[in-house]
Amino acid sequence: xxxxxxxEKDSAExxxxxxxxxxxxxxxxxxxxHFLLCYTLFATGCAKGWPVGTVRHGLIGMxxxxxxxxxxxxxxxxxxxxxxxxxxxxxxxxxAEDRHHFLGHAGFLLAVISFIGVVFVTLPLLLLEGxx
Amino acid sequence: MTxxxxxxxxxxxxxxxxxxxxxxLLCTTLSACGDRQSTLNVAGEDAAAIATLFWVMLAGAVVLxxxxxxxxxxxxxxxxxxxxxxxxxxxxxxxxxxLPTVILATLLVWSLTMLPDQRAPDDxxxxxxxxxxxxxxxxxxxKGAEAPVVTANEIRLPVGSRTGFELDAHKVIHSFWIPALxxxxxxxxxxxxxxxxxxxxxxxxxGQCAEFCGASHAWMAFETVVLPPDDFEAWLAAEARxxxxxxxxxxxxxxxxxxxxxxGACHTVRxxxxxxxxxxxLTHVGSRLTLGAGRIGATLDDFAAWVEHTGxxxxxxxxPAYDHLSDGQLADLAAYLKGLx
Numbered sequence: 001x002x003x004x005x006x007x008e009k010d011s012a013e014x015x016x017x018x019x020x021x022x023x024x025x026x027x028x029x030x031x032x033x034h035f036l037l038c039y040t041l042f043a044t045g046c047a048k049g050w051p052v053g054t055v056r057h058g059l060i061g062m063x064x065x066x067x068x069x070x071x072x073x074x075x076x077x078x079x080x081x082x083x084x085x086x087x088x089x090x091x092x093x094x095x096a097e098d099r100h101h102f103l104g105h106a107g108f109l110l111a112v113i114s115f116i117g118v119v120f121v122t123l124p125l126l127l128l129e130g131x132x
Numbered sequence: 133m134t135x136x137x138x139x140x141x142x143x144x145x146x147x148x149x150x151x152x153x154x155x156x157l158l159c160t161t162l163s164a165c166g167d168r169q170s171t172l173n174v175a176g177e178d179a180a181a182i183a184t185l186f187w188v189m190l191a192g193a194v195v196l197x198x199x200x201x202x203x204x205x206x207x208x209x210x211x212x213x214x215x216x217x218x219x220x221x222x223x224x225x226x227x228x229x230x231l232p233t234v235i236l237a238t239l240l241v242w243s244l245t246m247l248p249d250q251r252a253p254d255d256x257x258x259x260x261x262x263x264x265x266x267x268x269x270x271x272x273x274x275k276g277a278e279a280p281v282v283t284a285n286e287i288r289l290p291v292g293s294r295t296g297f298e299l300d301a302h303k304v305i306h307s308f309w310i311p312a313l314x315x316x317x318x319x320x321x322x323x324x325x326x327x328x329x330x331x332x333x334x335x336x337x338x339g340q341c342a343e344f345c346g347a348s349h350a351w352m353a354f355e356t357v358v359l360p361p362d363d364f365e366a367w368l369a370a371e372a373r374x375x376x377x378x379x380x381x382x383x384x385x386x387x388x389x390x391x392x393x394x395x396g397a398c399h400t401v402r403x404x405x406x407x408x409x410x411x412x413x414l415t416h417v418g419s420r421l422t423l424g425a426g427r428i429g430a431t432l433d434d435f436a437a438w439v440e441h442t443g444x445x446x447x448x449x450x451x452p453a454y455d456h457l458s459d460g461q462l463a464d465l466a467a468y469l470k471g472l473x
Contacts, residue, residue, distance in 0.1 A: 041428060089221070112229070116233055119237070120236070120237070120240060123237075123240055123241060123244055124244055127241065127244040127245055127247075128247060128248065129247075129248075
């Protein structure tokens, strides 16, 4: 810890990154929401006798939307990480700038895994057509 | 299975040679299951697809295992020093993210495309199977039939055509599985599930309940007999007939005893006054290969043993043990039931 770090200064820097901390949860939250929507809506539709085709196509549309949202979140996180412009992939220093880039890095990786998760949950919608 | 192989502590104390012997013993025991109840003993189109998936996954797992251990060996013994980032990073991203994603996605797409085939429509025969505790109620619905041919605890199928199974359950969840013919399908009370099977070999294969359903779950099995189409048609026509009247004095005494003991309150023997629906239909029980849903064989002695020791053979079964009957009475009852062919 150097003299540059005072509790007051740290608090101000952490407050500045509060938005980034929230943003890194958005992609996994979209994945979780998509997962929940797919399973509950399809199961309810099958149990209640709703038209399966409509439910399926609606959920495929929701999947495309979820992928677009995650891609956007990932793109913004990548821009925050900015490994190309800074030339640094990892950000091990405990200063404000590194913290900002690091949260972008974490957000980007979470967006990647969320994207893959949504694709995996969508595959049964594409390949299995009925309720059975 | 010996007491020694059940006790891992004993194996450990016995040293490596005893452990190897125990594993060998286990393997030889398992090989006994190979003929009639193995997903690798492929006897149907659907089992073939599952076996192919299994072998591909096994081969892939072996390659991965060798690759990972080879890498560990290389990094720990051959080149234990630090590696430059430009080598490590592509290896981590490629091997840790891209490769598993591609492999899992490929396997997922492959297995998902297999699922509809396992539920393909039937070629004319539909069998309704209801899981009971702990036996199988079976109804054959050939194309155009207005009433089913009812039987229990044994399934016969024609080779070379696809049979559809409508599955249901009474009270608790069961699972319908004939490993040599195809995949398993759960059976739920109040909900009908569907699976279809297309056997490609004639023979007798063992089916087993694959979802824990109570005390005698392990004893809830059945025989599946795959027949040439003509033989199947002949069998189904015979199965649809009423029961054969008892022949011989012993069988006639057995029939009277069957009525006097109230067996007909739970069992149906078509063509007689026995119309009970609680237990398995016994109209042609004498032609079945097993008793008590695969519990024991179907000799005269087995019939007598089942009636006398029902609860001991199948814990918590609803049917009471008729152990008050004399040996002679049991023999008569067995003669009657065995004669119901």
